[in-house]
Amino acid sequence: MKSTKSIRCFILLCLVLNPLLLQAAEPVVRLDGDRLTLQARDTRLSEILELLSDQGIRIRIDPRINPEITAAFKNRPIGAAMTSILKSVDYALIWRKEKASVAGEPRLWEIRIFYKGQEERARLLKKGVNLTVVSNGDGTYHVKDILLLRLAPTVTEAALAALLDQLGASILDAYAPLGIVRLRLPHGSDVPAIAETVAGYPGVQTAEPDHAYPLEGGRQTTRAAGSASPPPSPPPSAGATSVAVMDSGLRSDYENSPFVQAAYDAVSPGAEVGDELGHGTQMALIAAGAVNPLGAGSNTPAGxxxxxxxxxxxxxFTSTYTLMRGIDYAIENGSRVLSLSWGSETSSTLLASAVRYAADKGLILVAAAGNSPTGNPVYPAAYDNVIGVGALNPNGDAWDQSNFGDFVAVSAPGLADLPVGYKGDPGTYAGTSIATAYTARRVAAILNRNPDADRATILKILAEEN
Structure with a gap:
């Protein structure tokens, strides 16, 4: 069986060498470490830079610079590549090592493009930051015109080329760990129907729309009279286990907080991380210990x-492929706990595979059971390798809107006074999302004491501590 690296190289080779896979409107832009592969004909520089930005590179450019580029090369050092396509302007490559990265070498972080002596005119590249989501009419959603395929290791270049030619599709990206490719279909495609048809093709193990999942944030509520907000926890110690909070982002006024190790935009890689909804910032504050839930008690762990x-x-909205990007970032930056304060009744074979991959890499995943007491399984909380979390009132009773069922492994305090609102004002909020972020911090505290603890051991300890 081919390794994931060879699968990735195979997909890249298909993109670069097979003309059937390259539509005129879809340039090939791939960055591997410090080497760039590019195939473009009369393509605007801005389009090439957006594709680089999608691969995690921040771009700053003078808005006046946008020539048409025609070039074809493979695995060229990034400096030589930029020199060859930027004939009359200057550029700078900025390298940086992420604070939480376990890798030893810095990575390319930013590209700046400007006229000589006018670097100050370079601006952050403006790009789309939202998913284009289509409703299926049954409460489920998918990203418009996007198809995800998991390919068998034995699939041939000719078979893939024939399939893409038949679909009129082009490869946008690949998730190498699982051999998944992300395809753009023609505008207005019936993606669910195409996925059902393609699933039976030789060499295709799984075919799915890029399922989209809505965020269900906590609800504003009234705090019981006489109940005081607990103080924040002590700040995290050096070398403490980090929690990756995969949510709606982080507000800019918190990005320099001492508890923030790193930040990443999985929706729009390369963009500055913000948080228009507020929910991600709420969850980051709870996971960090800057806010403790009401009724947390005296055994509240450090931040x-x-x-x-x-x-x-x-x-x-998020999507299966967006979540895969986030999982990769959490792993690459050394997180041991992944906090998922959301859920959907839509299950995805590919998302389940990504969750299993994360667990195999040593991540302990903690997810919300949901804020509707239906008893129906909610994913990712209901996957076997995830800790599903329900919510409690400050007095220890079950919150009346918390979901329930066999997939709910633990419950935790689910009300908190928060200085940031969710689509509204600061105040007291209730939800399984709060309980999840708090449980993620408790899991991190267990791993601080016992780095080798697995999911079963952690669940046992959580039960003993309640």
Missing amino acids: SPVVAIRAFDDNG
Whole structure:
């Protein structure tokens, strides 16, 4: 069987060498470490830079610069590549090592493009930051015109080329760990129907729309008279286990907080991380210990370092592929706990595979059971390798809107006074999302004491501590 690296190289080779896979409107732009592969004909520089930005590179450019580029090369050092396509302007490559990164070498972080002596005119590249989501009419959603395929390791270049030619599709990206490719279909495609048809093709293990999932944030409520807000927890100690909060992002006024280790926009890689909804900032504050839930008690753990990942767009949607990007970032930046304060009744084979991959990499995943007491399974909380969390009132009773069922492994305080609102004003909020972020911090505290603890051990300890 081919390794995931060879699968990735195979997909890249298909993109670069097979003309059937390259539509005139879809340039090939791939960055591997410090080497760039580019195939473009009469393509605006801005389009090439947007594709680089999608791969996690921040771009700053003088808005006056946008020539047409025609070039074809493979695995060229990024400096030589930029020199070859930027004939009459200057550029600078900025390298940086993420604070939470476990890798030893810095990575390319930003590209600046400007006229000589006018670097101050470079501006952050403006790009789309929201998913284009289509309702299926049954309460489920998918990203418009996007198809995800998991390919068999034995699939041939000719078979893939024939399939893409038949669909009129082009490869946008690939998730190498699982051999998944992300395809753009022709405008207005019936993606669910195409996925059902393609699933039976030789060499295709799984075909799915890029399922979209809405964010269900906490609800504003009234705090019981006489109940005081608990003080914040002590700040995280050096080397403490970090919690990756995969949510709606982090407000800019918190990005320099000492508990923030790193931040990443999985919806629009390369963009500055923000939080228009407020929910991600709420969850980061709870995971970090800057806010404690009402009724948390005397065994409240110390704060945790936080890796803030914007996985939900400004309309409150995420997708399977966006979540995969976020999982990769959490792993690469050394997080041991992944806090998922959201859920959907839509299950996805590919999302389940990504969750399993994250667990195999040592991440302990903690997810919300949901804020509607239906008893129906909610994903990702209901996957076997995830800790599903319900919510409690400050007095320890079950919150009346908390979901329930066999998939709910633990419950935790679910009300908190928050200085940031969710689509509204600061105040007291209630929800399984709060209980999830708090449980994620408790899990991190357990791993601080016992780094080798697995999910079963952690659940046992959580039960003993309640």
